[in-house]
Amino acid sequence: MTLKISDSITWVGKVDWDLQTFHGEEYSTHKGSTYNSYLIRDEKNVLIDTVWTPYANEFVDKLRQEIPLEKIDYVIANHSEPDHSGALFELMKHIPDTPIYCTANGAKFLRGQYHKDWNFRVVKTGDKLNIGSQDIMFIEAVMLHWPDTMFSYLMNDGILFSNDAFGQHYASELMFNDLVDQAELQYECIKYYANILTPFSRFVDKKIKEFIGLQLPLNQICPSHGVIWRNEPMQIVNQYAAWAGNYQENQITIIYDTMWDSTKKMAQAITRGILAADNTVTVKLYNTSQRDRNDIITEVFKSRAILVGSPTVNRGILSSVAGIMEEIKGLSFANKKAAAFGSYGWSGESVKIISSLLKESGFELINEGLKGLWNPDEAIEASCYQLGQQIATALKNK
Numbered sequence: 001m002t003l004k005i006s007d008s009i010t011w012v013g014k015v016d017w018d019l020q021t022f023h024g025e026e027y028s029t030h031k032g033s034t035y036n037s038y039l040i041r042d043e044k045n046v047l048i049d050t051v052w053t054p055y056a057n058e059f060v061d062k063l064r065q066e067i068p069l070e071k072i073d074y075v076i077a078n079h080s081e082p083d084h085s086g087a088l089f090e091l092m093k094h095i096p097d098t099p100i101y102c103t104a105n106g107a108k109f110l111r112g113q114y115h116k117d118w119n120f121r122v123v124k125t126g127d128k129l130n131i132g133s134q135d136i137m138f139i140e141a142v143m144l145h146w147p148d149t150m151f152s153y154l155m156n157d158g159i160l161f162s163n164d165a166f167g168q169h170y171a172s173e174l175m176f177n178d179l180v181d182q183a184e185l186q187y188e189c190i191k192y193y194a195n196i197l198t199p200f201s202r203f204v205d206k207k208i209k210e211f212i213g214l215q216l217p218l219n220q221i222c223p224s225h226g227v228i229w230r231n232e233p234m235q236i237v238n239q240y241a242a243w244a245g246n247y248q249e250n251q252i253t254i255i256y257d258t259m260w261d262s263t264k265k266m267a268q269a270i271t272r273g274i275l276a277a278d279n280t281v282t283v284k285l286y287n288t289s290q291r292d293r294n295d296i297i298t299e300v301f302k303s304r305a306i307l308v309g310s311p312t313v314n315r316g317i318l319s320s321v322a323g324i325m326e327e328i329k330g331l332s333f334a335n336k337k338a339a340a341f342g343s344y345g346w347s348g349e350s351v352k353i354i355s356s357l358l359k360e361s362g363f364e365l366i367n368e369g370l371k372g373l374w375n376p377d378e379a380i381e382a383s384c385y386q387l388g389q390q391i392a393t394a395l396k397n398k
């Protein structure tokens, strides 16, 4: 499948319905993904990005049906990660001298991955490439989400090729934002931002302000994953601006794991306490060993506060809680409160360990956390309930 985006632009990417995880096993892709590659035909023909390595041969065969490969005058590599550069190796066997436009880091990273000294043309923000009837302007987009990333902007058409930014891991044959299920699209956008872009929010904020400052017309955004924003493309830019600004909804998320349901009972009692103090707040409970961790992280991203619970096991915490805490730490969430809880039988280290992890991860601790001995009795359940009330009240009065 190829798809006409405009008179001069054809999408020549890959819709990957089979993809279940991305970045190895780090990111769940319940709805697959797409690797978007774009062919621009003008006096000079330009290919923007390619597809992931397993689809390299399929990509080159399909591209050849669209255009004789030797008629591709320029390749633009907006980003060197293998989901976009993976077919370059195969493509460049056929057109080894064709210039590849990329940032200085892009050239470095592509050399590092493919060990080929292709004809790199290093560009910086503001550099332009004339392709006949119009120019393509390059805009470096450092840390959105790698140091090499850049955007390419087709000047007369007002089309931004934004690579990973504004994308989603969302397979669709329809390929345009106005044609797909809006709730699915919104969810995949926020999940993508929460799990991939959160640590780089200050770069996102700065880049959006810089792009808006250029006062360029924006008729379409063509990202490298998911649908093309042809209907009100500024909606996703504005959404990113909101997400980059310490985004929160009126939500508290409780994440926990449990061995014999004691920590689970504590989570439930905390929930009752929260709702007793504030019945307008959304409370969500997730067992970290049963639910998808990227979906949980999406809920953490939306939350004003989180509670994290684990029983003590072998003087430590359960592995599913340790695993998600490692991811949460890396994402550098800002402006969120937190507290720990958990059951124990004898040594009882889990609450202290989780509190320390939360603090290291940048959360403001509401209190020192709550330990519950054995199966919660009425007194412990009451303490959990009070903890819930205390958190809800603290957030309500903020």
Ligand code: FEO
Pocket (backbone or CB within 6 Å): 079, 081, 083, 084, 145, 146, 164, 224, 225
């Ligand atoms: Fe879609 Fe950073 O690669």
